[in-house]
Structures are given as C-alpha cells and as structure tokens.
Amino acid sequence: MSQTKKETYFTQLDGIRFVAVALVLFDHWLAEKNVLPLGHLGVTMFFVLSGFLITRILIESKLKDDKIGRSHWFSVKQFIIRRSIRIFPIYFLAIFALYLFDVPPVRDTILWCLAYATNFYIAIHQHWMGTIDHLWSLAVEEQYYLIFPYLILFLPSKHYLKVLTLMILLSIGLRVFFYLQGSNWVIQYVLMPTCLDCFGLGGLMAYYFTFHKEAIFEKLANTWLVLLSFGVYAFSVYYTLHQQSITHLSHQFGTVVLERFVSALFCFFFIAKAVSGYQSFGKSFLENPAISYFGRISYGIYLYHNFIYNFYHTPQTSIVLRVLHKIQRIMPAVSSNVVFELFYYFIITIVVASLSWFLVEKPINHLKKHFTY
Template identity: 30%
Template sequence: MRYIKQLDAMRAIAILFVFCNHACPEGSLLYKASTIVSGPDIFFTISGFLITAILFKYKNALTDNTLSKSDIFKDFFIKRVLRIFPAYYLAILLTYLINQEAVNNILPYLTFTANYSIYTYQEWGRLAHLWSMSVEQQFYLLWPFALVLTPHKFLPYIICLFITIGLYSQQVTPFPDFAEVLPQTCFDALGLGALLAWVISYQPTHFPKAYRVLTVLAILSAAIIVVKTAVKLPVLTIIHQRTLVSLITVWLIGYFIKNIEIEGGKLGYIFNNKYLITLGKVSYGFYLFHLTVLFFCYEALQPFNNKLSAHLSIAGTREFYVTESLLLLIGLAWVSWKYFELPIYALQKHLLPAGRKARRAQERQGIQPSTALTEVAN
C-alpha cells in the first residue's frame, strides 16, 4: 500500500501537542492549545483508520481463500507485538532504573491496564501517559475479531455502532475528569477513522460525496471548538471535544487521500515538511519517553546549565530546560526507532506466514497494491 507521508506529519503535530501539555506552564498559550487539541485523540483517529485498512486487506485475502482466519490473526498480533511491546517495555524499564518510585504500581503498566488503574484511583502518575497505550492494546484485542468475523454487508453497521457507543459512553461515564482514559469513551475517535477506511476500501465511488460531508463536519467542528473555548455554553458540553478533534482529523486524512497525487494539495506546504515527517516517524518513542525525560533529566542537566549560565543568561530558565528536553527526546526517539524498534519490527518477515502467502497470491494474480492507503507501523 502506498505510503501517505502526511500522516507522519499529523503524528508529529499530535506529539508536539502532548509535549506542550506536559512541559509548558498552565497559563501559557501552548498549554492552552494542547488542552483544546488533545494529541491522543489524533493518534486514535489515525490508528482507527490504518488498522481498519490493514484488517480489510486481510479480510479480502480471506474472501479470496488466499489466507485462513488463523493466519490473519497470527499475522496481525505478531506485527502488533513486534511494533508495540519492545519499546514500551524498554520505556518502563528505563523509568524504573532511574526512579523506582515512579513505577511503584507496575502491574497495570505491564498488563496494559493502566487506564483502568488511573480511572479507579483517580490519580495520575509518572507514567500516566501510557493510559493511551492501554486503550490501543484493548482496541487491538477487539477490533480484528469484530471485522474479520463480520460479514461484509454488516461492516458499516458494526463501525457505526462502535462510534455510537463512544458518543454515549462520553455522556454517561462517571468521573468525567478521568473518563477519557477508558476504552469505550475513545470508540468514536477510533470508529471515525475506521469508517473512512471502510469507504475507501469498499465504497471508493462514494468517497467524493463522503469527503464533502466530512468537509462540512470539520468546519462545524472547528467552529464549535472556537465557541466552546471563548464562551462557556452548557448546550455545547454535550459535544465532546474528542469527537470534534476526531472529525477534523478524519477530514484531514481524507484530504490527503484526495490529493495524494499532488503531494497533499495546498496543505502540503505544512504537512510535507521533512522535519515534521521525520518527527512523526519516531513519534512512538518520543511519546513513550517524554515524561521520563521531563521528570528526571533536570538534575542531570542542572550542573551543565549552571556552568552555561555564566555565558548565557537564559540557561537556567524553564524555557531553556524545555528546549533541552525537546532536543534530547528527539535524539532519544530517533536512536530508539533506528537501532531498536525497526530491527525488531523487521523480524516479522521470518514470522509471518500470512504476509508471504498474500504476496505470493498477488504476484500470481498480477494484483498491484492499492495506491489509496498505506500500511505503516503505528
């Protein structure tokens, strides 16, 4: 499948929102922006789109009798384990080695149930950002079976039900300050991305109409976000911020698919930026390590900054430390991606019989990969 590089730029923007939310003072403009546009919601929408597109590719192979269900599930879960687990557990291990108290309740993190622990005890910890990884893994446990085992004609109904559960859960789940970490309250973001993948995969002739609808919804969502930010209107509280951000995100994905042959259209000026794309590629490691760096690198950098402050007046300021942390994170994330994540993920070619069967079948039939979507490692 063709690589859509602008999705990496979207990931980069999302990870920068996350970083600003945790690194910038609460009164700052960047912090306020990060509370309006939540980075995890962008990640969830992109993930829902890409994972669903991958599963539809598997489902088509199942229909053509080129793959078995057991091959599909084995292929999918091995890929997810190779991509997610190594760097995730490395981040936990490094944090534990730096400060054991930061992971004193380690079991929920090891079992990808940290989101339920956070919701139950209603407190954030030094690794609280990993709640989103718990949601992702819980989604991966459900979604392959839901899509692969559902007949084609019922797929849009399953996806719309998924979105509806997310919208409903956001309204009825107790403790709203922590409800966002539960998987069911994220279903709308994941489902909206999945719905676009269904249109592209099975109703491509309807995509232009769907894109026009998405454009209207994205404009309305942006307008509602502006109004909600400026004025506290009780009637607007029924529309969750996650849904609004997800609608804008899914429109952006549609925009880049629509303009894939012209390098992302007018928005390509921003989303074709090579630095954003590179940051997006390493965004997983950046996300995993960023709180550890922010919380625990200050003491290590302080002696250096004290010496530097004799020549540079801003060396001891918060802004300087945040900049140092950002640069350190980018370097750490790149090293992790290049020399740890990619080599481990490459092991899939030795472990995935489904992928080999599908490629051989396509070669025999002369089938070319789709140019509309891309399978990338989330």
C-alpha cells in the same frame, strides 16, 4: 519503491503523526502556560489514525483470506505478531528502566504497567500517575487491538458500516452516562470504550476508502470539509473556554462528552485529505524529509517525552534541568525563554527517540517481513 508499496504506504501520514505528537509535546511541556486542549487533540488524532490504518489492514486481510480460501485465524495471528513486534520492545524496555531506577510510581504500579492497564488504574483511583500519565493512551490502543480484529475478520463485510456506527454511538452514549452519573471526568476520558468514536471514525474512513473510494471517500477528502470541521472544533473550544471563565467549572458537558467527538470529526477530514494527498503548502510540510522522519519515530517521541521533562513531576535535580540551568547561566539571553526551553526539550527527545529507532525499533521491525498477511 515497489508498486505494492506505493499503493499501501501513505507518505503524508508520517507528517500527520508528527502533527499529533507535536500537539501532545506542546501541551505537556507548556503545562499551565497553555489553556488550549492541544494534548487532547493530539491523542484523538492518533486514535483516528490508528482506526483508519488498522481497519484497512484488517479489511484487506479478510478480502485476501476470502480470495485464497485461507483461515481468518491466520490473519489474527499475523496481526497480533506484527503489532507486538512494533509496540512491545521499547515499551517494556522503558518500563524495565523506570523500575530499575525506581522512578515513581512504576514500582508501586508495575503490574498495571506490564498489563497495559494504566488507564484502568487511573479510572479506578481517579487520579493520574505522574511521570507515566501518558501511558494511558497506549493502554487504550492495546485493548482496542485485542478486540477489534475479530469484528472485522469474522463478521460479513455487509455489517461493517453498522458496527462502526454503533461504536461511535456507544462511545458518545457512555460519556453521556458517566456525565449524568456525576462521575469524575477522568473516568470517561481514559477508558477504551469511551474512545471508540475516534477509532470508529477512522474505521469509517478505511471502509469508504476500500469499498467506495470514488463514490464517497474522494468527496470526504475535501479541503473545504477540513476547514469547516476545524472551524466547528475551534468554535467548540472557544465556547467551552468562555463558559469555563463564567462558571469556573473546568469540566462541563461540552468538555466531557462532545469535545472528543468534535475533535475526532476534524481529525477524520484532516487525515482523509492527507490520505488523498494535500497539495501546495500542505504537501510541502507533510512530506518534508525532517517532518516525515519525526513522524516515523513518533512512537518513541511519545513514549519518552514525559521522561525527558514533565512540568509537574521532573525534579530540579534531574540532569536535563541541571544542564538547562547551566546553559541559561552562560547565556542569560535565553533565561526564562519558553521557545528556547521547548526547543531544548525537543532536541533531547529527538536524540533519545532516534537512538531507540536505530538501535532497537528498526532492527526488530525487520522481523515483520517474516509475518506478512
């Protein structure tokens, strides 16, 4: 690995990607057996991580543009091309396959899917989309990519802190507005502007890493802050679940407005420490070859997992469930064993995501070397 690669690639972030996608898998596959907001936390972790990586790439591109006298439009073009190469191929292949096999509701919502607007569809109709529920978060990220690069590349760097702070405040303010309006909770959950506190916190991490690494970032990348922020998050989840058990209302001010910010704050410190580098058990886990590999293919894992199995929407006639039931008949000991079922779904998802990685994603990703910043 070259010195440049060492300086720009954060090894432990692949492990963070795996943690994020694993939380989503557990949440979606366990369904009603799980009462913890694991999926929410996993998606938030992805958003904060994206905020860090994308902001850092854009800041470095701007600094290079300024240094060599290059137009920032060059960096805009390179960013769009490289993101498109990474994201679009398997997304559109998946949509094409779902359309071809008439998997509901893809044919009825094909234009929303193709336009990366499934989150708008969910917000407008105020209901989820079955097997393709999870595409809303990919839509949020894509919409964020369409706007944010221009803020970083064309604004003076002295304004970055104000912009990122404003993003966080705007996001929380919008969630408060929707809550006071009595809007359906799903609206504030899936819209891109109401997710900006996650991206903004990730952006702050990139800002401090780039401009104030020793003075501020290294102080933020502190194990005690990770533990403290997790404690605050855990308490907020406990308090929310306790209130729900008393009021029987599933979506209160805590869940609608505060949960995302509190979880994003924990993700901020959790990821910052990984950027700096965990030691001992954290290092062993996040840098484990298997965990790192799962992290590298996490985009495919996330994209495909809902098609492998969805508690609410997968028919009993699906080949995945037919094979599972046959195994359970042959091996009664694993019948109704939740751990075995999760392992079974996970293995199938890893196989599918691995095929996608080696046959489609990795070969296409090699094209990115022609579009360096």
